[in-house]
Amino acid sequence: MEGKREKWMVFSAWPYVNSVPHLGNLVGSILSADIAARYLRMRGAEVVFASGSDMHGTPIEVEAIKRGIEPKELAERNHEYVKKLFEKWNISFDNYSKTESPVHIKFVQDFYRKVYDNGYIFDDVVQMLYCPNDKIFLPDRFVVGTCPYCGYEKAHGDQCENCGRLLEPTLLINPRCAICGATPIVKTTRHWFFDLPAFTEKLEKYIEGNKNLPANARNMSLQMVREGLKPRSVTRDNKWGIPAPFPGAEGKTIYVWMEAVLGYVSAVKEYFEKRGTPEKWREFWFDENTKTVYFIGKDNIPFHVIIFPALLMASEEGYVLPWTVASTEYLLFKGLKFSKSKRHGIWIDEALEVFPVDYWRFALTALRPEVRDTNFTWEEFRRVINNELNDAIGNYVHRVLTLAYRRFGQVPEPVEESREAAELSSTISKLVDEAGDAMARFRFKEALAKIVKLAGEGNAYLNRTKPWELDDGAAATVLYGALHLVKALAITLSPIIPGSAQKMWEFLGYSDSVERHLWEEAKEPPPPGQALKEPKPLFRKISEEDIDKAIERIEEIRRAKEASS
RNA sequence: AGCGGGGUGGGGAAGCCAGGUAUCCCGCGGGGCUCAUAGUCCCCCGUGGGGGAUGAGGGACCCCGAGGUCGGUGGUUCAAAUCCACCCCCCGCUACCA
Structure with a gap:
């Protein structure tokens, strides 16, 4: 350990608390991160292991509308539930936070103000679909209609699940709001954008120079950088979220993705504040020798290797960039993907x-x-x-x-x-x-x-x-x-x-x-003479009947849940 | 379509980057052993556990063995599962859903 302890920050993707994670969600991110954090601690490293609940965004807002409660109430309730579950799973978080944490909200606003002051945010007018009935702008995903290619009637605005083709919401025949079924209208709105293309060169250098990144993450990201980056919108017209701090952006919130990733920083900051050493987070985040690893699903590699590093660069404050990301392939359940809507799989x-x-x-x-x-x-x-x-x-x-x-x-x-x-x-x-x-x-x-x-x-x-x-x-x-x-x-x-x-x-x-x-x-062997305790069997065999009972029990739980909601 | 990952004995996985012995787990066949969490019997609280007894031998444990043209074709090489080219399947991603 050459005198000085290694410093590590171990992160897992922030679970979106619209629903309970399933085993597939858990295995690649949170459980893996926990094993890594526990191992690194046993190697003598100084480790901060943090994550939190991603609480904002359209799905929670919509779900809350459906149930007639405030989004915050729903999100907090789900957060508490998920947080307790992670404790039961013995996940050794140093801090499990949430995007509604005051530390996070303030950090995000300060951060984006800085990025704005540094000249990497600009605004523009865009056309978006709007539901006049629900009075909200609809993300592509929340528009359904008939697929112009295959005629499938429940195609979503981003992609048709039937034929697999990528779509634009405006291509749909007979487009409807996925929430209420009303016909959406096109409406003009102003949004603020992050100037991602400004970081093309720096990103290419960073990704190429970072040999710790897995080959697939490097290749995929480099490819995307070379094909040309586009500005990313930072704001949304949602009510439920962190108010955008830009001049003229009153009433807009920060797009969930663009704020939740900053949780990696804010959760560490919050952790040290809770411990009474509010400045210590800087020793981790602003030291280029700190190693960071992000356990994420393979689908959001680009976000962690391109957009997040670019945001850190845009602050011009010297944050340590991701040392590596770790993702897994998918865990299937009986040969098929876990599916929330089909209730296919096992939940944590x-x-x-x-x-x-x-x-x-x-x-x-x-x-x-x-x-x-x-x-x-x-x-x-x-x-x-x-x-x-x-x-x-x-x-x-x-x-x-x-x-x-x-x-x-x-x-x-x-x-x-x-x-x-x-x-x-x-x-x-x-x-x-x-x-x-x-x-x-x-x-x-x-x-x-x-x-x-x-x-x-x-x-x-x-x-x-x-x-x-x-x-x-x-x-x-x-x-x-x-x-x-x-x-x-x-x-x-x-x-x-x-x-x-x-x-x-x-x-x-x-x-x-x-x-x-x-x-x-x-x-090293244990010390001779140390008194042993009377051993008890640690595990039991599982019989076929045990499995049958477990399956039945899960069915019962689901029926009870459905009845209560 | 583009990009990424994968196709290895019946099933599941490692090996491939740094070519040369095909490895591991389950399953299958044979054997060894009896210390321990199978089984059988009894008792206690209760419907899932706790305690005790038993065993020449079943489970576990260990050893040995059978089983593979390593997706296909061609190439490089003294030598290819491993490198190269093309092709065939499977899965995922393609950035305003999180």
């Missing part, structure tokens, strides 16, 4: 009603769509939990602890040289390094595979050495090595299944928190 609140959080964290990591779309099925879930979590890891930990606890009651002192034990020790070091290396590259699935392999090595070691047949001295030596491996499992599993790792840690006789230890300590 339902999941915890049917199985413990660590089962989910483990299975989602094991099935993480690292290089290609991955299919989630209940059969796979059951297989992963039974074979890997329970049989390989859980059973190993339990058999070692039981053997050692019954015979010695403490971590035994090794009394003789043992070739087997020495080999095990070097195997542990090797796999701990390999798992750490994969973690550092944010390849968590790969890291987990190494850890499962570690447990397999432990099981093989016990089968070879048969400590139950040995006298006390020889058994002590063998079990000492086996307990070392349990310690290594507790440490390396801590970022993935923190709760269960902590239990392993306590069975080993430790009374502090495993996550406060360093990754490297996995290579």
